[in-house]
Amino acid sequence: MRTSDLAYRYGGEELVFILPNTNIEVAEIIAEEIRQKIKNLQYEYSYNFLTGVTISIGVAGFPEHTQSCDDLLQFADRALYQAKAQGRDQVVVIDPNAIHLF
Numbered sequence: 001m002r003t004s005d006l007a008y009r010y011g012g013e014e015l016v017f018i019l020p021n022t023n024i025e026v027a028e029i030i031a032e033e034i035r036q037k038i039k040n041l042q043y044e045y046s047y048n049f050l051t052g053v054t055i056s057i058g059v060a061g062f063p064e065h066t067q068s069c070d071d072l073l074q075f076a077d078r079a080l081y082q083a084k085a086q087g088r089d090q091v092v093v094i095d096p097n098a099i100h101l102f
Helices: 024-040 069-085
Strands: 006-009 015-018 044-045 048-050 057-059 091-093
Touching: 015 024, 024 057, 024 091, 044 069, 069 091
Parallel strands: 057 091
Antiparallel strands: 006 015, 044 048
16 A cells, blocks of 8 residues: 555455555555555464465455446446355456446
């Protein structure tokens, strides 16, 4: 992440990343970098190393996909659940052609 980017907890296990002045293609690249870094981390727990932690990421863009903050979060959430449904540990960008279905 860049110094201009923000991350905060949005729900129990959900995080939101705000990437100012970033188009959807760059946001997808940043999301993939985050996914890879988390996958490659090793965590020490009770003198053992825990590996294989993964993350699924849903990406939606403003203004590419919507002008509404509520819709933006909903679209990112839909993309997240699509990533989970497709096998987890991946980045999915919301399909702009499917947005009207929500």
